[in-house]
Amino acid sequence: MTLIEKIPELDDDGLKNLLANARRLSEEGSAKQQAAAAELLPALEEAAAARQAEKVEAAAAKRAAKRDAKKPD
Numbered sequence: 001m002t003l004i005e006k007i008p009e010l011d012d013d014g015l016k017n018l019l020a021n022a023r024r025l026s027e028e029g030s031a032k033q034q035a036a037a038a039e040l041l042p043a044l045e046e047a048a049a050a051r052q053a054e055k056v057e058a059a060a061a062k063r064a065a066k067r068d069a070k071k072p073d
Helices: 003-009 012-028 031-070
Strands: none
Touching: 003 012, 003 031, 012 031
């Protein structure tokens, strides 16, 4: 199993850590590390953005549910 295939299985902290490391290595790593980071970064950034969007949507739904519950009948 490749690292890209493992991304969906990572918890949020693991994803953030891997993304931060890939960004760092894309700037400061050896040529081999930079190439590996360049391969991973798009998938990592997409996964991080998708998870953030899910959190925002869940928070909005929760606020809407609270607001609806407070409305008088």
